Amino acid sequence: MNSNRFGTLSPMPVRTRFAPSPTGFLHIGGARTALYNWLYAKKHGGEFVLRVEDTDAARSTDESQSIILDGLRWLGLEWDEGPEAGGDHGPYYQSQRGEIYERYFEKLKEKDLVYEDNGAVRFRVPDKEIVVDDQICGQVTVNLKETGSTRWDAEAKKEVEANPDIVIRRPDGSFIFHFVNVVDDIEMGITHVIRGEDHLSNTPKHIALYEAFGADLPTFAHIPLNLNKDGSKMSKRDQGALIHEYIENGFLPEAVNNYMALIGWSSGGDRELYFSLDEILADFDLSGVNASNSKFDYDKCKWMNAEHIKALPADKFKEVSSSFIEKAGIDPTDARVPASLELARERSETLADIAKIITPIFTDELAYDQPSVDKVTGKDGISTVVTALADHLEKNSEWKGDAIKASIQAAADSLGQKMGAFMLPCRVAATGSTAGADLVPMLELIGQKRVVERIRNFGTTFLS
């Protein structure tokens, strides 16, 4: 086992871990914990371990595990050891580590630190002050014997007598989280335990276990929690809570990492944008992690994604948007795609927005936005305006930006009106909405014949 933990002259290699339970989705809080662990390990030339805590057989599922692993990979948080990666400290599923747990359980038995209670097994907690020396929260002192001697009965709303000794094994022989978590961290040589602050109060129990096993303590760092905007706990139902939704909604992993890193951590300066994990890595330090909880702001996350989209090189931009434009029914190999993407880029917060903006370029089956249509058709003389637009655009002999603009101008001149009054009707007739990318380049990409058809069609559909 970990002989390198003792008597070595060189500093112990840093090993961090992320230990999800495959009972649900990859949550933004969990992903951020994984990110901090990954960053810390990489920052110190160490290793990042993934361990699946599937001791709850009834609730653990393969689907859940796939979602969590896929999410981590999407974010770029590759693990050095763990499921599908292997390593010298496996197995990396708790459900397969029974023999190891038995061995550690025997150690406690030999020291007479466990006893049976109603079929379950309890671990005797020491009657002394245990100090958690936390990298973020400072020194936290707790006496388990004292604090555990009473319990809050939520239903009766009163304190009741309790056994401070913690249950580590169920009557069916399976082991409890606190026990397996500590055993695995010892066995896997984890040097730094970075996890959510909800575990801070559990840490004295873990320390008692480390001491009972005669193992060295890892360094603990409890990071503050992310809450909803209203201060409540984030749950799966909340916007922005689930990593797979970021994937589906057209976020870039770099942007999500950027946002997660900055909620609860700061390099100390004003820097807001980090375009890669490497950039974050250069600045990351546990000392920059805040001690207070933070509230999740989806708007800022979207803004950050928009900034990342703007900064993307053209080829990479095309690559990451392809699945979204395909989903919108656009052929990604269409020659007009690159130019279309650039038109949409500056006004998109997500890749899904991109597809939405450029769709009118590629399909003639426009989804006319009713308020937009009403805004245009409500004007006096709109029929003649639309007809003039179609006539002049049809006569255009050079379908290029300035020439198209000149045609619109000519249409306006023919009725003695200003060009500005013609832009909106033209936009709605040709694209279906008052909102969208620059009109003239859009018309150019749609093509002369189809633009004229759409405008005439608009006239017959809405103005007759």
Place this chain on the structure above:
RNA sequence: GACCCGUUCGUCUAGCGGUCUAGGACUCCGCCCUUUCACGGCGGCAACACGGGUUCGAGUCCCGUACGGGUCGCCA
């Protein structure tokens, strides 16, 4: 309820005793750019939870109160 952690603009934060009439970012508002919509530029609104100390001097250190969060499972 007990124990633990926390508290700077609505939100994310900078600030580690004097440089703070508290800086940046998101949101919101206004102006400019633009013959659409955005982007961009400029500007504006907006915070040191409260009360005591310590100190020549406190957003920064200490104590208390209030508020928020967490833990108190044979869940992880």
